[in-house]
Amino acid sequence: xxxxxxxxxxxxxxxxxxxxxxxxxxxxTDCVCAVAERPTTLAWKIAFxxxxxxxxxxxxxxxxxxxxxxxxxxxxxxxxxxFDIVNFVFWVGIGHAGTLISAVLFLFRQNWRTGINRFAExxxxxxxxxxAMFPGVHVGRVWLAYWLFPIPNQMGMWPNFRSPLxxxxxxxxxxxxxSLLFWYVGLIPDLATLRDRATSRSKQFLxxxxxxxxTGSSRAWHRFERAYLLLAALATPLVLSVHSVxxxxxxxxxxxxxxxxxxxxxxVAGAIFGGFAMVLxxxxxxxxxxxxxxxxxxRHIDNMARVLLGTGLIVSYAYATEFWxxxxxxxxxxxxxxxxxxxGPFAWAFWTMIFCNVVAPQxxxxxxxxxxVWAVFGVALLANIxxxxxxxxxxxxxxxxxxxxxxxxxxxPTAVDLxxxxxxxxxxxxxxLLFCRYLPxxxxxxxxxxxxxxxxxxxxxxxxxxxxxxTAVTIHSAGQxxxxxxxxxxx
Numbered sequence: 192x193x194x195x196x197x198x199x200x201x202x203x204x205x206x207x208x209x210x211x212x213x214x215x216x217x218x219x220t221d222c223v224c225a226v227a228e229r230p231t232t233l234a235w236k237i238a239f240x241x242x243x244x245x246x247x248x249x250x251x252x253x254x255x256x257x258x259x260x261x262x263x264x265x266x267x268x269x270x271x272x273x274f275d276i277v278n279f280v281f282w283v284g285i286g287h288a289g290t291l292i293s294a295v296l297f298l299f300r301q302n303w304r305t306g307i308n309r310f311a312e313x314x315x316x317x318x319x320x321x322x323a324m325f326p327g328v329h330v331g332r333v334w335l336a337y338w339l340f341p342i343p344n345q346m347g348m349w350p351n352f353r354s355p356l357x358x359x360x361x362x363x364x365x366x367x368x369x370s371l372l373f374w375y376v377g378l379i380p381d382l383a384t385l386r387d388r389a390t391s392r393s394k395q396f397l398x399x400x401x402x403x404x405x406t407g408s409s410r411a412w413h414r415f416e417r418a419y420l421l422l423a424a425l426a427t428p429l430v431l432s433v434h435s436v437x438x439x440x441x442x443x444x445x446x447x448x449x450x451x452x453x454x455x456x457x458x459v460a461g462a463i464f465g466g467f468a469m470v471l472x473x474x475x476x477x478x479x480x481x482x483x484x485x486x487x488x489x490r491h492i493d494n495m496a497r498v499l500l501g502t503g504l505i506v507s508y509a510y511a512t513e514f515w516x517x518x519x520x521x522x523x524x525x526x527x528x529x530x531x532x533x534x535g536p537f538a539w540a541f542w543t544m545i546f547c548n549v550v551a552p553q554x555x556x557x558x559x560x561x562x563x564v565w566a567v568f569g570v571a572l573l574a575n576i577x578x579x580x581x582x583x584x585x586x587x588x589x590x591x592x593x594x595x596x597x598x599x600x601x602x603x604p605t606a607v608d609l610x611x612x613x614x615x616x617x618x619x620x621x622x623x624l625l626f627c628r629y630l631p632x633x634x635x636x637x638x639x640x641x642x643x644x645x646x647x648x649x650x651x652x653x654x655x656x657x658x659x660x661x662t663a664v665t666i667h668s669a670g671q672x673x674x675x676x677x678x679x680x681x682x
Contacts, residue, residue, distance in 0.1 A: 198489055210488075210642055211488055224631065245618075246617035250614070252607050265603050273604070277583050280322075286462075287463050303494050310473060313626045317618075320622065324615070340360060359440065379405050384635060386399045430459075434458045467499050486638060489562065492564050496561045503574065541584050547580065
């Protein structure tokens with residue numbers, strides 16, 4: 192296992208280094224390209240086999256669903272939306288953090304994003320692929336799913352443009368398109384690097400094809416930076432708009448528990464919370480598996496843990512506001528909906544959500560917890576579980592007991608529901624593992640831009656790459672590096 196240097200200590204006199212190990216441009220290139228160039232590791236093979244197995248389960252479930260009908264799900268009357276829409280909203284939310292890290296943090300010039308933005312963007316695209324699948328199969332007759340789009344036809348039939356369900360089509364479609372373009376444009380310089388290092392004709396051809404003839408000239412870099420900035424500016428409002436539009440599916444209805452104006456900001460904060468949790472769940476194993484500890488450092492993990500804590504507090508506030516609004520409205524149906532969530536037949540799901548999204552993130556107040564990457568991994572995993580249950584609580588508990596007590600009914604997921612959910616994770620992780628294997632998982636060009644060498648000088652005659660909390664520090668001086676005990680530096 193690669194060494195893990197603690198660079199999270201705060202020193203107001205000097206910015207903490209974001210690339211450790213005394214690496215120069217060449218060693219950063221070697222470290223990142225090695226992930227795609229080395230023979231496949233046993234750990235990757237095991238992970239890929241597991242993901243592919245789940246993907247096969249998803250294929251079987253979808254084939255059974257299409258050949259039999261949506262009656263294979265546990266949906267009933269009145270719970271017409273269940274796992275299908277829960278999974279859709281969950282996966283759309285997961286995709287948010289990728290664009291946030293890439294676009295919003297880029298516009299705010301947060302340099303620490305460069306170590307993690309590439310696979311966060313990839314995560315966004317793969318999550319949107321998983322999300323887009325569920326509305327397609329939710330319609331029941333998937334061969335008519337194209338009716339979701341406003342396509343001119345001889346019957347003069349159009350979707351209802353006043354329905355938020357159609358707004359979903361535009362919002363998610365625009366989000367997926369811009370995210371894909373943003374991700375691909377950022378990949379171009381790094382694809383050219385892989386092209387130039389490729390040792391086989393097939394790799395040279397494929398990497399060269401997608402590198403679009405990149406030469407690294409001054410003009411090419413100028414065009415690249417202009418396009419990247421424009422796409423970042425275009426993607427930023429989408430971060431806020433897409434999940435707001437998804438929340439309108441619920442907020443514009445009259446169902447108790449859904450009809451509330453807090454849903455747009457509440458859904459966006461929850462999406463960022465769940466998305467950052469998924470980035471942590473991917474980044475921590477990836478840095479260990481691919482030896483990227485010097486590039487995805489503890490400071491990156493610490494910063495993401497702080498964002499997770501902050502958005503977790505926003506989500507907790509939103510939960511409290513919902514209960515306050517229901518009580519203050521003096522509306523019997525609204526008050527019952529929230530009491531039913533906390534003490535009704537699905538109370539187990541509600542309290543699971545509270546523990547995972549409200550209680551667990553509070554551990555991140557502790558510096559000791561944030562410094563332990565596997566403790567952060569555990570909190571992030573709980574946050575992801577909690578965010579799925581949040582969607583389940585909102586959708587299923589509200590529908591199961593609506594305005595009309597005579598229509599109340601429960602909900603029990605079928606095996607197809609559960610296996611389809613598991614299979615969607617198989618699709619996500621299969622795409623992510625293929626990405627890790629064949630494409631640069633870290634934006635090499637962007638990482639190099641924040642290194643001292645990019646500015647033509649080493650800012651300090653002797654730069655500490657490690658700080659308090661580690662047993663040794665690495666000293667860089669005159670282009671060389673060496674590790675010495677912490678005590679020697681202090682002395």
